[in-house]
Structure formats: structure tokens, C-alpha cells
Amino acid sequence: MNQVLYADACAIVRQTIAAVLPDEAVRRALADFAPGPGRLLLVATGKAAWQMARAALDALPRVDGGVVVTKYDHVKGALPGVTCFEAGHPVPDENSFSATRAALELTANLHAEDTVVFLLSGGGSALFEQPLVSGAELQAVTGQLLGCGADIVEMNTVRKRLSAVKGGRFAQHCAPARVFQVVLSDILGDPLDMIASGPACPDTSTCADALAVAEKYGLTLSEEAKACLARETPKTLDNVETRITGSVRQLCAAAAEACRA
Numbered sequence: 001m002n003q004v005l006y007a008d009a010c011a012i013v014r015q016t017i018a019a020v021l022p023d024e025a026v027r028r029a030l031a032d033f034a035p036g037p038g039r040l041l042l043v044a045t046g047k048a049a050w051q052m053a054r055a056a057l058d059a060l061p062r063v064d065g066g067v068v069v070t071k072y073d074h075v076k077g078a079l080p081g082v083t084c085f086e087a088g089h090p091v092p093d094e095n096s097f098s099a100t101r102a103a104l105e106l107t108a109n110l111h112a113e114d115t116v117v118f119l120l121s122g123g124g125s126a127l128f129e130q131p132l133v134s135g136a137e138l139q140a141v142t143g144q145l146l147g148c149g150a151d152i153v154e155m156n157t158v159r160k161r162l163s164a165v166k167g168g169r170f171a172q173h174c175a176p177a178r179v180f181q182v183v184l185s186d187i188l189g190d191p192l193d194m195i196a197s198g199p200a201c202p203d204t205s206t207c208a209d210a211l212a213v214a215e216k217y218g219l220t221l222s223e224e225a226k227a228c229l230a231r232e233t234p235k236t237l238d239n240v241e242t243r244i245t246g247s248v249r250q251l252c253a254a255a256a257e258a259c260r261a
Contacts, residue, residue: 043118
């Protein structure tokens, strides 16, 4: 009997994990996706970006260009029509900045009939970055946040305001094109604007929140950085549709279904 229970438990674990792996999660999210009549572009960032992009290429009817930005040693091969970059994590580096510039150039001057499929996973806060302060200061602030005990929400509240792509600013950059965002959630409760600092999500945090975090932890900031913390992020975005997939909530639901089966 114990062997039967053990075999059942192993089967449940395998089925549960399979349900939220990046490949299956992306295919599920894109099952009923229909692109517009214009260009179809792919941008993927995060530790699972390469896997998510590979699955998306299988699911999409075509891709007219793409950029993948992931962690070092996470690119597993070439992807057709897509340029892959590896960059720094958890502290952004020059490769993070140059890869993000490539994504911004790809998605510049788009039209309303164009569509950007944006694949987002954990780690994107460091990997997908175009700083509004010097790269050196952004790295220093990130290091301070990592070392002071700030939680992920506090860290991202500050990082959003030092970035040209976080806190909804990437979706704003893509407008008026439609952004179809697939998010592989790595934060309990799936707070969209905090996963990878929400490049395509309206920001629920405020300047007051960011300044409070800076004061709480005694962050060393330049006058330029302080000015960025006082500059508000987008609170509404009308060109974004989001699918959350591969989340802890879906993991639990998949486990329950496997148990019942």
C-alpha cells in the first residue's frame, strides 16, 4: 500500500509541475490569441524568457522580429527571427542596458494595428532595464536594496522610478500598439505591477511610497535619483491585455486536479 501511495504522490508532483512549466504555461495563455493586421513583435524578459519565447514561436502564426533578454547561461540555442541576449542578475549590467535598448528600438514608432507579445518572468527587474540615472548609480542603489533587507515590493517600488521601462513605461513606449502580456508569476498573490517591476502594468505604488522606502533604509541617492523618485509612474494603460500563467495559484489548482484524478 505504501508503494502505491508513493507512486501516486510522485505522479501528482510530476503532473502539477508540468502544468506550470514555462512551455505549457505560455501555450495555454496564447491558445486563443489573435494578432492584429499589422506587425507582430515578440519581447521576452526574465529567467524563463528563452523557454517562454520558444513556446510562443510554436504557438504564434508568425513573428516579424523579436528580442529575448535572460540570465547568463540561460539561452539554450538560436530562435528563428529573434535576437537573444544574456545579462546580469540580480544586479543589472551593461548587457542589461544594451539588450533593453534593442527591445526599445524594435518597438519604436509602432502603429495601432501592430501587436507586441510581451513575455515576462521573474528576474526581469534586473534583466530589462533602461536607467533614468547613470548605470553605475542604478547598480549601486540595487546593491543597497539587496543588502538592507528590503522586500521585493519595496525594492521594485524604488526601481520603477529609476527606470524608463518599469512601472508601465514599456507599454507606454509601445503605444498606440497593442501589448499582449503573458506573465509567469513568481510572487504570491500575483501583484502584476510588482512582477519584474511591471513594465506593462499600471503602477499602484506612489512617489510617497518610494520616498518612504528610501528614508526607511537610508538609501544614498543623487539629486537626480531623488527627482526620479518624485516623478509619478503611469496609473492607467489602455493598450495592454494581460494573461497570468504558471502562478502559485495555478500550481495549487493543478495539484488539486491531479489529486482528484
